[in-house]
Amino acid sequence: MRQRGQAVHVLDIGTGTGLLSMMAAKLGADTVYACEAFKPMAECASKIIAENGFADKIKLVPKRSTDLTVGQGKDLPRRANILVTEVFDTELIGEGAIGTFTHAHKQLLEEDCIVIPSYANLYVQVVTSDLVRRWNRVEDIVVNDSRVTAPDEISSCGGAPSLHDLQLDQLPMDTFTVLTEPKRVFRFDFTGKTSLPFENTSILDCTMKNSGSVDAVFMWWDLEMDPDSEIILSCAPRWAHPTPDNMQWRDHWMQAIYYPYSQLTVAKGDSVKVISKHDEYSLWFDVAMDTVKDNCPEEHPICRCGAHISYGRARMGMLNDPDRNKLYMEILRKVFIYLLDVSTQPVTSL
Ligand SMILES: C[S@@+](CC[C@H](N)C(=O)[O-])C[C@H]1O[C@@H](n2cnc3c(N)ncnc32)[C@H](O)[C@@H]1O
DSSP, rough: TTTTOOOOOEEEEEOTSSSHHHHHHTOOOOEEEEEEESSHHHHHHHHHHHTTTTTTTTTEEEGGGGGBSTTTTTTTOOOOOEEEEOOTTTTTSTTTTHHHHHHHHIIIIIEEEEESSOEEEEEEEEEEEEHHTTTTOOOOOTTTTEEEEOHHHHOOOOOOOOOOHHHHHHOOOGGGGESSSHHHHHEEEOOSSOOOSSEEEEEEEOOOOOOOOOOEEEEEEEEESSSSSEEEOOOEEEEEEEESTTTOOSSSSOOOEESSSSSEEEHHHHHHHHEEEEOOOOEEEEEETTTSOOOOOSOOOOOOOHHHSSSOHHHHHHHOOOHHHHHHHHHHHHHHHHHHHHHHSOOOGO
């Protein structure tokens, strides 16, 4: 903005601690306006900004950005020409980023503004994994020659709608086999040059690198922080990271696992459609053979059977663990034998 000979008017949406506003002020912005929707957080920001000596430089408005007014005597005296904002979660759009950026461009920003971050890319990688599948899909319990089969509505249920976030780098590499390369499925343009869709679908034809059941879709995203895309903030796991030897530890943005709606087994070399969809706040994924019409739901699938609502993913994994079930049955058998033994004793001998 300085190079363009313009005054620098910064807006920080979702200021949280006030950190980004304070950085903008320190770097010499002419004006800095910060807004925060969550009142207790706004109170924290107000104290932090004052204690750091920026109270006269940063104007804090304890409001959601979509409620801000612009004009003389209003929340912002003029539209800003730099937006700096961090309104992302592990799912990228779960905090409402699409609506927040869209509204900001319509109401709060100048047309030739600079937006930090400028773009986001969302990546997926399809895998086969007994361990991961068992965190979601209810499987038969097999002990010796007996098999207990879950009712159809449970075994075919798509699972919990909530995000399954975790640190993929902590998943041992020998517990899953990749079926595809990492693929970019969505690109979000926050610069305002093109409109951000509130709903979108991507269908990619992917050649399977290995054979197996299609059990899960790993997802992560990166941000292109500047308009020239020189500074990349990547949330990729180590094996897909652009700088694997220089990664930041992050516990608020992890990676996520999604479970495909369809149950598909593929052979190496098969061509498979990877279907990705998002609405304003969430993502869901499915797979289909090339020749088959996909049956990916138009709306975010929800658990119909109730089991995925009753049990968390870790608990589901325990219930599906064949070794654990075998051990459990052996212990139960011993207890029953003991009880039977005891119950056949005359009361006087006990
Ligand atoms: C992840 S935090 C941002 C952290 C912040 N940048 C910092 O340095 O501390 C996101 C914050 O944005 C707020 N937020 C999300 N969307 C918002 C919006 N549209 N308007 C105002 N605040 C918003 C949330 O309440 C939350 O405090």
